[in-house]
Amino acid sequence: MFDGAARRVVSLWFPGLASDRALRARAALGPFALTIHQHNTNRIHCLNAAAERFGLHVGMAVSDARAFCPDLQSRTADPMADRRFLTGLRRWATRYCPWVGLEGNGLVLDITGSAHLFGGESGLIDSLRHRLTRAGLTVQIGLGDTRGGAWALAHYGGGMAQPGQPLAALGPLPVAALRLEAETVTALQRLGLRTIAQLEATARAPLARRFGPELLRRLDQALGREPEQISPDPDPPHYGVRISLPDPIGLEADVTAGTARLLERRCSKLAGHGTGARVLELTLRRVDQQAERVELRLARAMRDPARILPLFARCIGTVDSGFGIDQLRLEATQVEPLPTEQIGTGDAARADRLDDLITRIGTRIGIDNIRRFHPADSHIPEHGFTLVPAACSRPKPFSPPAHPRPLILFPPEPITATGPHPPQRFRWRRMQVDILRATGPERIAPEWWRDDPNWRSGIRDYWRIETMQGRRLWLFHTPQNPGWFVQGEFA
Amino acid sequence: MAIGFAVIAAAQAGHILWVRDSWRPEMIAPSGLSPWLDPARITIALTADQTETLAVAEEGLRDGAVDLVVLELTAPVGLTAGRRLQLAAQAGHTTGLCLIPEGMGSPAAETRWRCAAISDPDPTEDSTLQNWQLIKNKSGTIGSWHVRWSRAARRLTVVSRAGE
Secondary structure, eight states: OOSSSOOOEEEEEOTTHHHHHHHHHSOOOSOEEEEEEETTEEEEEEEOHHHHHTTOOTTOBHHHHHHHOTTOEEEEOOHHHHHHHHHHHHHHHTTTOSEEEEETTEEEEEOTTTGGGGTHHHHHHHHHHHHHHHTTOOOEEEEESSHHHHHHHHHTTOEEOOTTOHHHHHTTSBGGGGTOOHHHHHHHHHTTOOBHHHHHHSOHHHHHHHHOHHHHHHHHHHHTSSOOOOOOOOOOOOOEEEEEEEEEEOOHHHHHHHHHHHHHHHHHHHHHHTEEEEEEEEEEEETTSOEEEEEEEEEEEEOOHHHHHHHHHHHHHTOOOTTOEEEEEEEEEEEEEOOOOOOOOTHHHHHHHHHHHHHHHHHHHOGGGEEEEEEOSOSSGGGSEEEEEGGGOOOOOOOOOSSOOOSEEEEEEEEOOOSSSOOSEEEETTEEEEEEEEEEEEEEOOOTTSOOGGGTTOOEEEEEEEETTSOEEEEEEOTTSOOEEEEEEOO | OHHHHHHHHHHHSSSEEEEEETTOOOEEOHHHHTTTSOGGGEEEEEESSHHHHHHHHHHHHHHOSSSEEEEEOSSOOOHHHHHHHHHHHHHHTOEEEEEOOTTOOOTTOSEEEEEEEOOOSSOSSSOOOEEEEEEEETTSOOEEEEEEEETTTTEEEEEOOTTO
């Protein structure tokens, strides 16, 4: 990192990260294990020290583990939550130094030049160990000149390597501490090369020929002959912004003006990241410490403050400002990628206006209640389309139906008739109906792969009916379960 | 038959906002719409009650982003609500169409139509013969026509009355 300054790296390894996290959330006494479902079996994912004393190990089937240890308490593992927890730890560890990276079930910190802030290297390590142990985590800490060296020390016993003498600390460690593949480790042990010191003493050329460049690269990385970077993950962008006011405000115009300022700042950041906000949350903190929350769900991702501000108007109008508002906070809680677009006229501008209208109506009736028709893959008339929320879908074309279909569909209404042919006259909705013409039948069979209670009466023969009274109806007859029903009306 | 009228009105418009109460069981079916218009042009707003229906329709009319707003109403519209809709439609240069049961018209309406399907004694194609009566017109005369939707030309044709 700096020329002249000795690079120092700390590696942290949490051997029982998952079980420690679970026990932090809800403590349990005695042997404890987390299980995960793999290859049709529940296996142990992680366990605590008490369980290890019973001879249990990671990867063991849970039924076997119960035979060894009947008192075993177990819960289901959640690898995603473990990952989030480790990310949180990484963020916490930046209190020691700015360069912190993730590495497997642990962290790696480049503490070059920051150890003296914590009373030297030993002080820093004590502080790390003290705080992590107090948080209920088992940790092994290695300190070395290189990332590889620190990793080896953390995973194989822990300890410190003195600056400039990596071999003294790493030499006695087994070759597996070099982050090698399992087959390479086995092959090296068969050759009698068990420790790093023995490996270092061996001629390099035959090793390279036999095992490829990877082995020597790992060795060089551990001993500091080849550099290895620590790349800290960038923090996910934070889309919150706030404004604190010296005096409380209460007028709608003032709140709107404050929101406009926040939006300006928020949208410039969104534009910088090439994203647009989908859900915005405005928190208005009042002087009595209560907070009013206003959520604006947009019909599409947007980052144009001039367009978003009018959409807030209705939400802001409903807020009770109490004795005044002294802090405004705006956060884009849901963000979507929004690439830069060609500014258009005509269709594009029109689509924008329609999206704004959907957002504005959505603040009143809920954005999911604004729908559009989407075709569905079914020959059943009432399943041939779906109503999907307009905000999270694009229009899809419909193919015209092969047979005429009614304009209005309603749940089937029974009429009194018998026989396979439509009756000459019947009563429907308290009206006398006389048939002028009947066209049909068109047979529609139920879909056996879908259990629809309305279609349990079997196949249906549909008839188009023109009545003397003028209305054109869609009738069907169910031959397997005799009955006549009206299901739709043509224009 | 009011829906048939709305669909023919929509066939000439661009984008349509269709506002209806979510509890109503009958539904316009996109497969049946295809002779008139592309169902993708319709945006449907499902509301909880008529108050919401009127509020949403007013918003849509005033905005002018859609060409036609169709409201399905189940109860009479008050004088204030009717006037608000009228002003919103004027501001946004948008047509509003209320589908109402018989005898529930609002005095704010510019025109009011009564539509009924009528039987066709000798159909040439799939018949869509209808009788449209203009029963209120603020700026003209009233009348009654027999009309038929021509699928090939995608337009409305006025036919002479049978027997005249």
